[in-house]
Amino acid sequence: MLGIRPLAQASRMGLVSRHIQLSRYTPKLFPSSTLPPRYLVSPLWAAIPRAYSTKTAPPPPPPPKSDKNARGKALLSKITRFFTFSAATGMVIGAVAVSGLVIYLILSELFLPSGDTRTFNKALKEVENSAAAQQALGFSPGDRLKAYGEAAGDRWTRNRPAQSTKRRGPDGKDRMVMRFHVVSPRGRHASVILEQIDTSWWSSEFSYIALELPNRKLVYVIEPKFSPKNFAPRGAGFGKGTGFLGLNWGPKKD
Structure with a gap:
């Protein structure tokens, strides 16, 4: 049985309420006639206080101060985004256009019949298979010729491409004139x-x-098809030309 002192200590420690009914445990010290009826009926656990959360949510933030330039700033932001998007789109379109041009030039150079590389290889094969060229240069059928373009003016340039020029003839067809050099095994x-x-x-x-x-x-590998037989190809502008790419540009002088 609990005494008064242990219950008082428990009350100070927060384990029981200060209004705990002591009549159930101390009938001799406190007669039932001196206690209120509510202390005689209520059980012990009803007097123990219960903890409830009293913390409330923080108040909402105050509304922002009105900015007189808010409308102008919003318009400026839209204009900035528009110009940024336009610049990025222009760069993408430009990159695609440049890539397409580079691809077209490479494909036309390698695969189109009017490309310099394909024309050079086809003409060299015609020279190697020509009996007149074999007799003039002293090489046997099946031998390979060394072919190269005009020598550059400086010693540092290793690439010597064949010289070529393109023009449109009177018949409306594109014509290409080319010049390069060959050396036989001898x-x-x-x-x-x-x-x-x-x-x-x-x-x-x-x-x-x-x-x-x-x-x-002159030794013809392929005879002229659209000119007299005594046609001399020097008139195409090669040979002693001193202009750009070794060609004589402009109208022909008598």
């Missing part, structure tokens, strides 16, 4: 001069292919 040198005519988008044919030997003698 060391004999000759200059190859040719003219190619584009008959369609995917086909072309040589108007003539001629070898110019060091003694200025």
Whole structure:
């Protein structure tokens, strides 16, 4: 049985209420006639206080102060985003256009019949298979010729591409005139001069292919098809030309 002192200590420690009914445990010290009826009926656990949360939510933040320039700032933000998007879109379109142009130039150079690389390889094969060229340069069928373009003016330039120029003829067809050099296995040198005519988008044919030997003698690999037989290809602008790419630009002088 609990005494008064232990219950008082428990009350100070917060384990029981200060209004705990002591009549149930101290009937001799406190007669029932001196206690209120509510202390005689209520059980012990009803007097123990219960903890409830009294913390409330923080108050809402105060409304922002009105900005007189808010409308102007919003308009400026929209204009900035518009120009940023336009600049990015322009850069993307420009990159796509440049990439497409580069791809077109590469494909036209390698695969189109009017490309310099394809024309150069096709003309060199015609020279190697020509009996007249084999006799003039002294090489046997099946031998390979060394071919290169005009030598550069400085010693640092290693690439020597073939010289070529394109123009449109009186018949409305595109024509290309090309010049490069060949050397046989025996060391004999000759200059190859040719003219190619584009008959369609995917086909072309040589108007003539001629070898110019060091003694200025001409040996035709392919006879001229659209000119008299005594046609000399020097009139195409190659040979002693001093202009750009070794060509004589402008009208022909008598």
